[in-house]
Amino acid sequence: MDFSSLGFGYIKAPYRYVCKYKDGQWGEGYLTEDDTIVLSESACVLQYAQTCFEGLKAYRTANDDIVCFRPDLNAARLVSSCKRMVMPPFPEDKFLEAVKTVVMANKDMVPPYGTGGSLYVRPFMIGTDPILPVKPSGEFEFRIFVSPVGPYFKNGIKPLTLRIADYDRAAPHGTGNIKAGLNYAMSLYPTVEAHEEGYDENVYLDPGSRTYIEETGGANILFITKDRKIVTSKSDSILPSITKRSILQVAQERLGLTVEERKINVSEISSFVECGLCGTAAVICPVGKIVDQSHQPVFSADMDKAGEVTMKLYNALLDIQLGRAEAPEGWIFTVGK
Numbered sequence: 001m002d003f004s005s006l007g008f009g010y011i012k013a014p015y016r017y018v019c020k021y022k023d024g025q026w027g028e029g030y031l032t033e034d035d036t037i038v039l040s041e042s043a044c045v046l047q048y049a050q051t052c053f054e055g056l057k058a059y060r061t062a063n064d065d066i067v068c069f070r071p072d073l074n075a076a077r078l079v080s081s082c083k084r085m086v087m088p089p090f091p092e093d094k095f096l097e098a099v100k101t102v103v104m105a106n107k108d109m110v111p112p113y114g115t116g117g118s119l120y121v122r123p124f125m126i127g128t129d130p131i132l133p134v135k136p137s138g139e140f141e142f143r144i145f146v147s148p149v150g151p152y153f154k155n156g157i158k159p160l161t162l163r164i165a166d167y168d169r170a171a172p173h174g175t176g177n178i179k180a181g182l183n184y185a186m187s188l189y190p191t192v193e194a195h196e197e198g199y200d201e202n203v204y205l206d207p208g209s210r211t212y213i214e215e216t217g218g219a220n221i222l223f224i225t226k227d228r229k230i231v232t233s234k235s236d237s238i239l240p241s242i243t244k245r246s247i248l249q250v251a252q253e254r255l256g257l258t259v260e261e262r263k264i265n266v267s268e269i270s271s272f273v274e275c276g277l278c279g280t281a282a283v284i285c286p287v288g289k290i291v292d293q294s295h296q297p298v299f300s301a302d303m304d305k306a307g308e309v310t311m312k313l314y315n316a317l318l319d320i321q322l323g324r325a326e327a328p329e330g331w332i333f334t335v336g337k
């Protein structure tokens with residue numbers, strides 16, 4: 001395995017974990033080398049998208065342990081996604097065991113410390129029953145596959161340019177707060193359009209009033225004020241990012257920064273001095289520019305490098321994740337050696 005040339009695509013690892021739900025209960029989970037799933041053409045997931053997923057990383061720390069960052073929160077978030085999708089929650093302790101099992105089975109694919117790479121872990125669940133009328137499946141498959149990925153910032157940390165989308169990501173009281181595939185299906189069209197127009201990503205507004213900043217298609221957003229306060233969106237229709245929750249805690253407890261979680265009006269973002277996107281993949285990715293629906297800049301910052309506070313937050317969380325700084329209790333889950 002050449003870890004230095006890894007990008008961000010799917011690479012087939014030797015093993016995946018599978019567990020099936022039938023007759024009202026989860027069976028024994030097992031590892032398999034089979035990367036295919038055979039389904040009825042009328043399976044609920046294929047016709048009505050009854051599926052949800054999680055995303056986390058396993059990586060090597062400075063002491064060469066293989067660890068995951070707060071996977072208990074992924075387990076809990078999957079439960080809330082399952083409930084909303086009328087799927088049987090996968091038990092949280094079983095989830096952690098499964099992550100451990102599948103990562104250790106593929107441990108030769110975990111990139112070494114220092115390469116910046118990691119083993120991306122993708123748990124997901126699908127409704128497998130053949131159905132025709134719209135109704136929930138009765139049988140399900142939970143699966144975790146892994147894929148080695150390279151460092152997110154391979155060519156240096158480069159600020160992104162975002163556009164405020166004319167499309168909505170989630171309906172009020174809809175599914176914006178769960179990790180369901182359907183939230184991504186509908187984002188494909190606006191994403192392709194944004195790329196065609198030369199932007200990296202869309203920023204979505206609150207679907208009710210289209211006045212407040214929500215998040216992008218796959219990451220939460222935060223801003224920094226002139227006096228170094230962190231301002232981040234509060235809304236029922238954004239996905240509760242584990243990375244963001246961790247960054248906010250570290251910012252307050254370790255860096256002594258003030259955090260405001262509140263509605264952010266589009267009209268105020270020009271007054272902010274830094275902006276970043278938070279998610280598992282990048283930790284925090286700086287944003288250099290945001291334009292509105294008529295391509296007019298509404299936020300501008302350095303396009304060559306990340307801002308000072310953004311960089312501080314990035315380094316503080318990365319040091320905790322990689323074992324270079326002491327982690328708050330329970331944040332680092334040891335998978336093995």
Ligand SMILES: *Cc1c(COP(=O)(O)O)cnc(C)c1O
Pocket residue numbers: 055179215216217218219220239240241242243244278279280281
């Ligand atoms: C997964 C995801 C995030 C990031 O969540 P993390 O737990 O930090 O990886 C943010 N927004 C959306 C829409 C997501 O799907």
